[in-house]
Amino acid sequence: MLTGDEIPTEGDAVIDGLSLRHERNKFVQNIGYCPQFDAFLGDLTGVEMLQLMGRLRGINETYLKEVIATLVPLVDLTECAERPSSTYSGGNRRKLSTAMALVGSPPLVFLDEPTSGVDPVSRRRVWGAVSQATRNGQSVVLTSHSMEECEALCSRIIIMAKGTLRCVGSTGHLKAKFGQGYSLQVKLRTHGFTQGDKAEDEHAYNINVSMLKNVISHHLP
Structure with a gap:
């Protein structure tokens, strides 16, 4: 719902004064989204997919080249960046999805299990890219089954069970309260x-x- 795929029947979400319910098109221009299931145009290379996302976000062409040149090695995609995305392994597809969500530095980024199927070394690289985004002032909402990942990246953690919010707090707070x-x-x-x-x-x-x-x-x- 927060990514704009579904319009809320009640309530609202606001980014920089833009309402999800009343200004959906402008709202979604301010978010980056890495879905759980990768969505690529298989004939396009990784670089071309990033260029497409950057253009959709209205990034200047000259600046876009610099952004992609920085982002590709940041998520460890250098070796396959010029290959069609249809040839990517599962891990590389997740890295490309994460890079597409981060391109253009949108103020709010949603990452749905971004490192699922990613090898340990590349996982650390992706974590570094996400950490850099938060240091740059971007807000990141991450879903994950990995407590290690949550500890490495999150300042606040929400635990949900069967669609119900169970607890909210920092890693230290939750460990102190529920750790046994x-x-x-x-x-x-x-x-x-x-x-x-x-x-x-x-x-x-x-x-x-x-x-x-x-x-x-x-x-x-």
Whole structure:
């Protein structure tokens, strides 16, 4: 709804005085959107897709070249930027979608699981691009299943369950309020032992687990 795909039946959203309900076309010109499912023109290269997005946002051609030249390496797309987007891997498609949302520095950016399927190294590069956007004064709304990603990028976190908002706060606040420590799962190899060996070791096994729990409770509250 906030991306303009659906018009709200009640309430409103406003960016720089522009109403989503009453000035939708101007409203959506001020947002960047990386959807969960990539939407490309497969015959266009990555650079051409970024050029298209920049022109739709009314960016000056000379400035647009500089923007793309900076953005492509920022999200780690240099090697495939001149190839048709239809040939991209899943990870590269997500990186291109993120770059398309960021091109032109819109004041509000929506990212729907931008690093899903992206390798760890490239994921860090994408995180760097998002962090730079926030440092430049852009507001970013990110959806993710990765707590690591949320901790790395978000100043405020909203947890939703079954479409209902459950809690809102900073990472530190949510950890302090809801954190219950860490769970350590220990798997022991039991094959190769006789029944007598198992019976003999059962008492020691129970003692070790009890001691281990005490250690966890003491060191990882």
